[in-house]
Amino acid sequence: MRKKYWQFIFGFSASVLPLPSAEIDISKLPPVSAAAPDFARDIYPIFKENCISCHGPEKQKGKYRIDTREGAFKAGSEGSNIIPGHSEKSPLIHMVAGLIEDGLMPPPKADPLTKEQIGQLRAWIDAGAIWPEGPIPEFVRKVDFKKQIEPIFEKSCFECHGPTKQAGSFRLDQKADALKGGKSYGKVIQPGNAAKSSFLIIVSGKDEDLPLPEKHKLPPKEVELVKKWIEQGAEWP
Numbered sequence: 001m002r003k004k005y006w007q008f009i010f011g012f013s014a015s016v017l018p019l020p021s022a023e024i025d026i027s028k029l030p031p032v033s034a035a036a037p038d039f040a041r042d043i044y045p046i047f048k049e050n051c052i053s054c055h056g057p058e059k060q061k062g063k064y065r066i067d068t069r070e071g072a073f074k075a076g077s078e079g080s081n082i083i084p085g086h087s088e089k090s091p092l093i094h095m096v097a098g099l100i101e102d103g104l105m106p107p108p109k110a111d112p113l114t115k116e117q118i119g120q121l122r123a124w125i126d127a128g129a130i131w132p133e134g135p136i137p138e139f140v141r142k143v144d145f146k147k148q149i150e151p152i153f154e155k156s157c158f159e160c161h162g163p164t165k166q167a168g169s170f171r172l173d174q175k176a177d178a179l180k181g182g183k184s185y186g187k188v189i190q191p192g193n194a195a196k197s198s199f200l201i202i203v204s205g206k207d208e209d210l211p212l213p214e215k216h217k218l219p220p221k222e223v224e225l226v227k228k229w230i231e232q233g234a235e236w237p
């Protein structure tokens with residue numbers, strides 16, 4: 001980012017140089033979310049899913065890590081990245097909101113954080129950025145079938161396994177049929193047991209006996225989500 005230039009010229013950490021605030025238009029920040037976020041449930045999972053691959057135990061891009069409390073609050077090239085009580089002044093928020101030129105986090109190839117996620121991070125920082133001592137309890141977010149899984153099936157599978165057509169007598173738009181399976185593969189979804197669910201092999205594009213392999217292949221992110229849903233019991237409300 002821009003600070004590199006100063007580091008180059010003066011050879012000291014740029015953290016002593018305040019950001020020219022005129023450059024950052026905080027009116028463009030997504031609003032602070034109204035609900036008070038819980039660190040383990042709402043905040044840490046955002047870091048875990050979007051940041052830790054580059055700012056965690058393996059890589060510390062920009063010498064920054066956000067998997068530990070010490071790392072997250074350590075001053076970096078923009079000064080302190082998190083300023084408790086002031087999300088609007090926190091460089092981390094400016095970065096995730098894309099307000100710093102060439103400083104969007106995560107970088108452009110990854111999916112940006114949503115306005116809601118930024119709103120939650122802001123609410124957490126405004127409330128003092130509390131990061132409890134000790135290990136962070138793992139919070140497993142329940143996959144929402146209606147919101148996250150059904151749309152995948154609808155977009156990629158209903159054409160041949162839906163209301164009008166049931167290739168291989170497999171129908172994926174109704175719970176009972178979907179859990180029963182098709183004519184040659186039988187039960188492909190084993191709720192609670194991803195390892196035994198051949199459904200996952202099929203949608204990973206690894207089943208070489210199935211016709212139309214490209215039609216059966218889902219993007220890795222969607223396969224992960226379907227896997228999580230099956231592991232959590234393949235609930236189908």
Ligand code: HEC
Nearest residue numbers: 001050051054061062064075076077078081092105106107
């Ligand atoms: C694909 C890798 C990648 C991901 C994912 C990523 N970053 Fe970064 N981040 C970088 C790189 C590279 C830099 C260093 C940029 C530079 O110095 O020009 C950086 C720098 C930063 C810095 C500045 C560190 C400092 O003090 O100089 C912060 C803060 C930061 N990232 C936060 C985040 C957050 C928060 C997320 C998740 C929402 C995230 N990053 C996701 C690659 C990544």
Ligand code: HEC
Nearest residue numbers: 156157159160167168170182183184185186188211215216
């Ligand atoms: C363009 C059509 C098409 C699309 C789209 C499609 N399939 Fe298929 N599917 C087939 C055909 C054809 C067969 C093989 C039927 C047979 O053997 O008679 C099949 C077979 C299957 C079977 C095995 C059924 C059995 O015989 O037991 C499963 C499971 C399956 N598909 C799942 C999916 C899933 C999940 C998706 C979405 C990611 C999907 N399919 C998308 C055409 C399609």
